[in-house]
Amino acid sequence: MTKSHKLLVLVPPLLIGLTILLTMFILQHRENQKVADFFDVLEMATTTDSFTVTDPVPTSTSPVTSDSDNQVMCTMEAKMCPDGSFVGRQGPDCAFAACPSSQEEPEYATACELSQREVEACIEIYAPVCGQKQVQCITAPCPAIPTTYSNSCFACMDAQVLGYTEGACSTEGNQ
Structure with a gap:
């Protein structure tokens, strides 16, 4: 017996079973207005070329x-x-x-201003700051990496630093 022949043998009993189940459902729920409305619309859709549903x-x-x-x-x-x-x-x-x-609230107390970013040289005074270095991520958002700089001038010269807090970082990033 081929697969198509087996399928032809199984389809009619399945259709009969589905028809019986649908009929039982309709008989049990015929007082339900939504079921009746559904079957009215279904009948109109199958018996006419076009129809409109008036219940938006x-x-x-x-x-x-x-x-x-x-x-x-x-x-x-x-x-x-x-x-x-x-x-x-x-x-x-x-x-x-x-x-x-x-x-999120920034993790720095002082933001780097444009005038701080445009300096060409910084004074060599050790007054450590913890700069929050923004990194480019594939998945967003990425937290800034805390990085210690010798002073605020060097921190703000780095274009990736958003801002800084006074003192060295307690958890060091990559510098």
């Missing part, structure tokens, strides 16, 4: 309140945040949840 899909984002326990149901929409994560709607007013903070 709800577009409201207003919360739907349940009678028991004051529960709120919101739509399952999602909003994409700037960092690539997603947030959904939440009660009690079904507003989108806040995006996670993409801008």
